[in-house]
Amino acid sequence: MHSESHSPSWPAAQQQAISYIGLGSNLGTPVETVLVAMTELAQLPQSKRLACSSLYRSEPIGPGEQGDYINAVVKIETQLPPNDLLSALQAIEQRHGRERNGRWTPRTLDLDILLYDQLQIAHEHLCIPHSQMLQRNFVLCPLLEIAADLTLPDGSQLTDRVAACPASRLTKLLNSTP
Numbered sequence: 815m816h817s818e819s820h821s822p823s824w825p826a827a828q829q830q831a832i833s834y835i836g837l838g839s840n841l842g843t844p845v846e847t848v849l850v851a852m853t854e855l856a857q858l859p860q861s862k863r864l865a866c867s868s869l870y871r872s873e874p875i876g877p878g879e880q881g882d883y884i885n886a887v888v889k890i891e892t893q894l895p896p897n898d899l900l901s902a903l904q905a906i907e908q909r910h911g912r913e914r915n916g917r918w919t920p921r922t923l924d925l926d927i928l929l930y931d932q933l934q935i936a937h938e939h940l941c942i943p944h945s946q947m948l949q950r951n952f953v954l955c956p957l958l959e960i961a962a963d964l965t966l967p968d969g970s971q972l973t974d975r976v977a978a979c980p981a982s983r984l985t986k987l988l989n990s991t992p
Contacts, residue, residue, distance in 0.1 A: 830891045831933075832864075833899060834961065836926040836944065836953050837886045839910075840874060844884035845987070847910055847923050852888055854906050855925075858899075861892035867956035869987040875950075880920045884987075887928065887956040896930050900940055903927065928953060932967045943967055951979045955986075 835855060839847040848869060856863035867887045874880045892899060903925040904912075910923040928944045935942040943966065947953045954976045957964070964972040 830893060831931045833890050833892055833930045834928040834957060835888045835890060835903065836924075836928045836947070836956075837888065838883045838924040838926075838952070839922060840881045840883040841920045841922045842911075844881075845869060848884050848886055851906060851910065851923055851925065852886065854909075855888050855890060858890065858892065858894065858902050860894050861890050861899075863888060863890050865889040865960040867959045870952055870956055871985045871987060872952035873983045874920075883952065885952040885956060887953065887960060889960050896927065896933065896935060896940060896942060899927060899930070928957065929964075929967070934967050948975055948978075949980060951976070951982055951984050954979050955984060 837848050837851055839851075852863070852866050855861075865888070870885045872883045872885050874883055894902060907923050907925055912921060912923050926944050926947075927940070927942055928947050930942050933942055944953070947957075954972070958972055958976050961972060966972060966975065
């Protein structure tokens with residue numbers, strides 16, 4: 815993909831936008847890390863946390879031996895434009911010791927913008943909807959828990975996408991929301 819020398823400009827959020835954030839962790843104390851991150855998402859500027867899914871334990875994706883992930887999805891209402899939201903999420907990741915050493919590596923915390931209203935962005939640094947979300951039950955199942963009637967930007971229904979998603983080991987943890 816070709817690199818741009820300037821920062822892309824997306825429409826600024828004039829009103830409140832609904833965004834869904836995927837959370838994942840498999841290093842350190844993943845349950846605690848995800849729960850703390852859910853609280854930190856509630857403190858984002860110009861934003862309000864609306865819902866949190868339960869926590870889910872999932873098998874890792876990719877090569878090598880690594881521990882299971884703890885995953886969740888949070889629904890927020892925000893006035894932050896997508897690029898500012900991404901920067902705020904990356905700041906939270908860094909506070910949790912996130913290191914970017916490649917794809918599918920263990921992580922202290924991974925925060926992804928899954929959806930931002932019905933916006934579609936395909937850029938080197940930001941892809942909305944998240945490019946892999948439809949192949950990941952550890953994203954779709956928590957999302958379904960808090961947005962059962964959701965219509966995706968491509969016009970499809972979330973319920974249909976969950977049914978078509980490849981199965982992998984996924985366990986809902988009980989009593990696991992902040």
